[in-house]
Amino acid sequence: MADFRKFLREFTDGRVEKAAVLILFAALLISVIAPLIYHSYSDINPLERMQAPSVDHLFGTDHLGRDVFERTMVGTRNSLIIGFSVAIVTTIIGCVLGLVSGFISFGDKIIMRLMDGFMAIPNVLLAIALVALMGSSLLTIIIAISVPEIPRMARIVRSVVVSLKEMPFIDAAVTMGTPQWKILLRHLLPNTVGALSVQATATCASAIMTEAILSFLGAGTPPNIPSWGGIIAESRVFFQIAPWTIGFPGLMLSLLVLSVNVLGDRLREVLDPRVARRRA
Amino acid sequence: MTVNRKILEVKGLNIRFGSPTAAPTVEDLSFDLRAGETLCLVGESGSGKSISALSLLGLLPESAHATADRFTFDGVDIDPKDRQALKKLRGQGVAMIFQDPMSSLNPAFTIGYQMVEAIRLAPNVSKREAVEKAIHYLELVRIADAGKRMNGYPHQLSGGMRQRVMIAMALSRNPKVLIADEPTTALDVTIQAQILALIDDIKTKLGTAVLFITHDLGVVAETADRVAVMYAGRMVEAGDVTEVFDDPRHAYTVGLMRASPRTAVGQRRLNDIPGSVPELRDRPSGCTFSPRCAFAIPSCQIPGAEKTIQDGTHLSRCIRGADLAKLLGETHV
Numbered sequence: 001m002a003d004f005r006k007f008l009r010e011f012t013d014g015r016v017e018k019a020a021v022l023i024l025f026a027a028l029l030i031s032v033i034a035p036l037i038y039h040s041y042s043d044i045n046p047l048e049r050m051q052a053p054s055v056d057h058l059f060g061t062d063h064l065g066r067d068v069f070e071r072t073m074v075g076t077r078n079s080l081i082i083g084f085s086v087a088i089v090t091t092i093i094g095c096v097l098g099l100v101s102g103f104i105s106f107g108d109k110i111i112m113r114l115m116d117g118f119m120a121i122p123n124v125l126l127a128i129a130l131v132a133l134m135g136s137s138l139l140t141i142i143i144a145i146s147v148p149e150i151p152r153m154a155r156i157v158r159s160v161v162v163s164l165k166e167m168p169f170i171d172a173a174v175t176m177g178t179p180q181w182k183i184l185l186r187h188l189l190p191n192t193v194g195a196l197s198v199q200a201t202a203t204c205a206s207a208i209m210t211e212a213i214l215s216f217l218g219a220g221t222p223p224n225i226p227s228w229g230g231i232i233a234e235s236r237v238f239f240q241i242a243p244w245t246i247g248f249p250g251l252m253l254s255l256l257v258l259s260v261n262v263l264g265d266r267l268r269e270v271l272d273p274r275v276a277r278r279r280a
Numbered sequence: 281m282t283v284n285r286k287i288l289e290v291k292g293l294n295i296r297f298g299s300p301t302a303a304p305t306v307e308d309l310s311f312d313l314r315a316g317e318t319l320c321l322v323g324e325s326g327s328g329k330s331i332s333a334l335s336l337l338g339l340l341p342e343s344a345h346a347t348a349d350r351f352t353f354d355g356v357d358i359d360p361k362d363r364q365a366l367k368k369l370r371g372q373g374v375a376m377i378f379q380d381p382m383s384s385l386n387p388a389f390t391i392g393y394q395m396v397e398a399i400r401l402a403p404n405v406s407k408r409e410a411v412e413k414a415i416h417y418l419e420l421v422r423i424a425d426a427g428k429r430m431n432g433y434p435h436q437l438s439g440g441m442r443q444r445v446m447i448a449m450a451l452s453r454n455p456k457v458l459i460a461d462e463p464t465t466a467l468d469v470t471i472q473a474q475i476l477a478l479i480d481d482i483k484t485k486l487g488t489a490v491l492f493i494t495h496d497l498g499v500v501a502e503t504a505d506r507v508a509v510m511y512a513g514r515m516v517e518a519g520d521v522t523e524v525f526d527d528p529r530h531a532y533t534v535g536l537m538r539a540s541p542r543t544a545v546g547q548r549r550l551n552d553i554p555g556s557v558p559e560l561r562d563r564p565s566g567c568t569f570s571p572r573c574a575f576a577i578p579s580c581q582i583p584g585a586e587k588t589i590q591d592g593t594h595l596s597r598c599i600r601g602a603d604l605a606k607l608l609g610e611t612h613v
Contacts, residue, residue: 168384172446175337176398176453177371186397190388 010270017266020259027256031077034070041070041226050242060244062235071226072249078227079208079256082141086207087200089146094153095189095196101154102161103184112158115151123148123210128219136222141214145207156199160192194271201264205257212253228253287456287489288313288336292349293360295328295335300345303560306332306513313457316483318490320500320521322536323510326557329493332510333459336491337374338366354456371401375450379462381442385434391418391445392430399452417448420485421478440471444478451482458482459491464499476503498542501525506593509533512557512568514586517601519594529594529601531573534608567598575600575607 012018045065053060059068101111127144134140164170165188173183214220215229216236223230228249235245288311295306306328313319321329335346346360353373358365378384386394395414399405405413411430418426421444434442443463450458460479464472480503483490492503500507500521507525508518509532517530525543528534535553537543544550555572558564566585570576579585579599586597600607 168378168380169386171339172376172378172384172449173386174339175370175374175376176449177367177401178398186389187386191386193388 007270011263011266014266016262020262020266023255023259024263027076027080027259030073031080034073035077038067038070038074041067041074042224050238050245052242053244059248060242062231062242062245063238068231068245068248071231072228072252075226075228075231075249076252076256078138078221078225079211079253081138082145082211083204083208083256083260085142086145086149087204089142090149090153090203091196091200093146094150094199095157095192097150097154098157098192099161099184099188102158103165103180103188108158111154115154118147119151121148124213124217124219127210127214128217131214131219136220138221138225141211141221144214145210149203149207153196153199153203156195157192160195161188164188164191194268197271198264198268201260201267205260205264208253208257208260284314284316284487286312286352287315287354288491289350289352290336290348291351293332293335293351294347295331295340296345296347297341297343300347302345303563304513305344305560306335309510309513309515311508311515311518313489313491315456315489316487317505318480318483318492318503319506319508320492320494320504321508321510322494322497322500324495324557326512327510328513329510330461333376333461333491333493335360336366336457336459337370337376338363371398371453371455373455374457374459375453375455376459376461377443377446377450377463380466381439381446381463382466384446385442387434390431390433391437395430395445395449395452398449402453413452414448417452418445420451420482421445421448423448438471439467440474443467443471443475447475447478447482451486451488454486455488457489457491459493461493462495463492465494465496472499473502479503497536497540501543509536512563513560514568514597515595516569516598517594517596519596523594527594527605529589529591529596529604530569530598531575531600531604532569532598534604535572535574569598575604 012021043066045061048057048061048065050063051057051061057067057069059072062068062071097111097115101108123145126147127141130140130144170183170187173187211220211227212229212232215227216233218233220229221227231249232246235242239246290312291310293306293309294304296302296304309328309332311319321332323329331340334340335344340346348360351358351360353369360366385391392411392414395418396407396410399410399413400407414430415426418429423429423441423444429437437445463479464475467475476499479490479492482488494500504521506519507521508515509524509530510516511532517524517528517533524533525537528537532553535551538547538551539553541550553572558568558571564571564581565583566581567573567576568586570580570585573580577600585599588595588597589599589601598604
């Protein structure tokens with residue numbers, strides 16, 4: 001518990017980091033609450049089309065008279081689910097693949113060549129293909145974004161494992177009669193956490209961006225679920241008349257991605273013992 | 281000196297790399313290790329001392345082939361090719377400490393966690409017993425405030441303390457043999473003396489046999505009961521530490537002693553041994569040291585010149601060994 005508190009204190013040390021934590025918390029809160037309180041985000045109101053931001057409509061309204069604030073808030077959930085799901089999926093799969101190929105030289109060549117193959121697939125193209133094949137849904141998008149990200153994670157874990165494997169403490173563990181699986185789980189895995197968490201946050205941020213890109217291209221989440229990319233895409237034609245329609249969701253997107261990146265950097269600093277010692 | 285029980289007996293150990301018929305990297309190595317005794321393996325880099333030690337643990341790379349005429353551990357015959365049998369020795373039978381204490385502990389866990397993990401590799405040890413045992417062994421290696429240190433991470437300890445922790449961890453499963461692979465090389469001189477004293481102390485207290493690998497004759501003089509000097513994969517001289525130091529019977533041992541500040545007493549300058557250890561494929565016939573030897577005569581190169589000559593407990597592979605003392609008197613240093 002004391003360790004966790006110390007971790008939290010180091011983690012939120014600094015104004016930028018505190019702001020980033022607040023933004024992330026706010027986004028989490030919004031993504032839980034917004035869909036519960038806003039039900040009229042899809043209601044078309046032709047009389048109030050493209051109104052500028054006001055007390056009634058904080059972010060203004062779009063070309064169909066829908067409230068941009070409500071739509072943006074509800075869309076937060078979408079972005080977060082995709083960001084976190086992709087980060088979790090790629091971390092788990094990439095980590096397993098990386099550990100196996102780094103530790104067991106037999107699987108190394110096969111897994112790494114496969115990973116090279118996956119890496120060569122552009123995620124946007126894959127998403128479009130998958131959406132065409134399986135229909136547009138959250139799951140499809142998550143799979144499409146995860147597939148090209150997994151090799152990146154696997155490569156990073158593998159490279160850490162390959163260099164760790166030569167460390168004397170691994171030899172020491174072997175001479176003490178430690179079984180292989182224990183070396184893998186107790187000695188190698190915990191020492192990859194630093195690299196893992198950094199890559200995971202980077203993946204999370206890039207997944208949020210990619211989802212926005214896909215929605216913008218029309219290959220994203222289905223139109224009945226508002227998403228930031230989708231809102232921007234629908235309103236881009238009216239950008240010059242109603243800049244708020246894309247300005248606000250764009251701002252939210254930038255803030256969230258920035259926060260995740262800032263926290264990823266800080267996570268690396270806190271988890272890397274060398275950097276942590278310098279700070280201490 | 282009392283003769284203790286033989287823990288480890290190795291006769292005619294050959295280690296080859298690549299194929300079972302390749303030229304041996306370690307050739308015809310024989311030694312005994314007795315309880316409560318330190319045997320020092322001395323030699324330059326590449327003389328085969330670490331490889332020999334690793335073979336005892338079954339940790340040679342897959343490409344290595346080890347054979348021996350006789351290999352017994354605590355009275356039980358073991359086939360040096362049988363990696364599974366050797367694996368069982370690890371920890372309980374044979375434990376090892378390494379050269380670099382800075383990276384021999386996992387940076388991600390506390391000392392206590394790693395100690396407890398190591399102890400609990402043995403079956404049927406409860407967590408509480410393991411914690412008590414860990415504290416006991418940390419106290420044995422004279423770590424002050426052992427209970428508190430258990431919660432510390434490796435980076436919070438100095439090099440000497442980390443090496444103590446490594447020793448405690450190695451001892452925690454009561455191994456009969458402790459292999460120390462240059463355990464003091466990475467430490468400064470005062471700490472080095474403390475660690476050597478500690479290993480000596482443990483040896484007498486617990487009756488552990490110590491196989492000490494080093495290239496430092498000064499360390500040998502301080503810690504060894506018996507010495508085995510290795511050169512190019514062969515044991516060229518072996519005997520009690522006093523025999524070897526007072527009456528060296530191999531020109532290579534003489535060369536090593538003249539090159540080390542602590543054993544080259546009475547010399548104004550340190551003498552180096554010209555040349556370097558021959559590559560495996562370039563090893564000369566007869567005595568492998570003869571090309572670098574100041575006392576070599578033509579018959580040193582004849583196959584058979586490398587045969588072991590025994591004089592009581594003192595072994596050497598030098599046909600001029602008996603004359604060395606006289607020869608040394610003639611050469612002016």
